[in-house]
Amino acid sequence: MQPSIRSYRSGDLDAVYDICVRTADAGGDARGQYSSDRLMGDIFAAPYVILEPEHAHVLDDGTGTAVGYVLGTADTERFARRYREEWLPVTAGRYREPAGPPQTAEDGMLALHFRPERMVVPELADYPAHLHIDLLPEWQGKGWGRGLISAFLDGLRAAGVPRVHLGMAERNTAARIFYDRLGFVELTVRDAGPVIYLGRETTPL
Numbered sequence: 001m002q003p004s005i006r007s008y009r010s011g012d013l014d015a016v017y018d019i020c021v022r023t024a025d026a027g028g029d030a031r032g033q034y035s036s037d038r039l040m041g042d043i044f045a046a047p048y049v050i051l052e053p054e055h056a057h058v059l060d061d062g063t064g065t066a067v068g069y070v071l072g073t074a075d076t077e078r079f080a081r082r083y084r085e086e087w088l089p090v091t092a093g094r095y096r097e098p099a100g101p102p103q104t105a106e107d108g109m110l111a112l113h114f115r116p117e118r119m120v121v122p123e124l125a126d127y128p129a130h131l132h133i134d135l136l137p138e139w140q141g142k143g144w145g146r147g148l149i150s151a152f153l154d155g156l157r158a159a160g161v162p163r164v165h166l167g168m169a170e171r172n173t174a175a176r177i178f179y180d181r182l183g184f185v186e187l188t189v190r191d192a193g194p195v196i197y198l199g200r201e202t203t204p205l
Helices: 010-022 039-044 046-051 076-091 105-114 144-158 173-181
Strands: 004-007 057-060 066-073 129-135 163-169 185-187 195-201
Touching: 004 144, 010 039, 010 046, 010 057, 010 066, 010 129, 039 046, 039 105, 046 066, 046 076, 057 144, 066 076, 066 144, 076 105, 129 144, 144 163, 163 173, 173 195
Parallel strands: 129 163
Antiparallel strands: 004 057, 057 066, 066 129, 163 195, 185 195
């Protein structure tokens, strides 16, 4: 079979975790950087496919294996509430919340995990949906990323969502070029730190 973009299936979960950690260092491999290689997936991937699978799509390599994905939420505020109420209990016992200000890179990630309300950024209120997209390196630059974004936008339009945003590491210059080509524009967010926020309407690519 040929590679194709399809809806997420529950059997893709381990592959989603793998893709996430292998692209979590500003597009590079983050395996071995944290106490668990599943930490990145527990923050940036698994809660989306479990809580809102209708907006998750994967790139299937033709053998049934996911090698890329796009996932996200149609309503960031609602998703942040569900993350706290439903996802944090699921992951209870896996991680310990930092007692004070983050001292390590892992502390910083755990601070994000235990404070899902940080997703709700006032300046992004007009862009209620948000997304994450990742592809394994060997599948990048071949048009699949555009296809995944297109599938995600189709789902948002069908749900009546007008605009979407994303956050990206400022140093990930290759990703910025990709998003620029798809019509994303930079959004002004105060005190964003090393993160750039981009947004676009959910009109077709």
